[in-house]
Amino acid sequence: MDSRNFAAIFLAAACMAFGSAQALDITGAGATFPYPIYAKxxxxxxxxxxxxxxxQSIGSGGGIKQ
Known part of the structure; x- marks a missing residue:
């Protein structure tokens, strides 16, 4: 088996083994003003x-610090 075939098989196996992970939650923080629309x-x-x-509506200053 030449190195190109081995690399292709290895890459395919790695993709199947690890797959893609889906985030269950996205978290952010910032200004209180837009919170009502963000919640909807x-x-x-x-x-x-x-x-x-x-x-988290912690204020724009707090969002910048995070």
């Missing part, structure tokens, strides 16, 4: 994708 968007996004959005 988060509900709709979870309903459509099954992925949660967790936004």
């Amino acid at each position: 968007w988060a509900q709709a996004y979870r309903a459509k994708t099954g992925i949660g959005l967790n936004y």
Whole structure:
């Protein structure tokens, strides 16, 4: 088996073994002003994708620090 075939087989096996991981939640923090609309968007996004959005309204300064 030449090195190109071995590399292709190894890469295919690695992709199948590790696959792609799907995030279950996306987390962010920032300004309090947009929180109400972000909360509505988060509900709709979870309903459509099954992925949660967790936004903490801690103020824009706190969001920048994080």
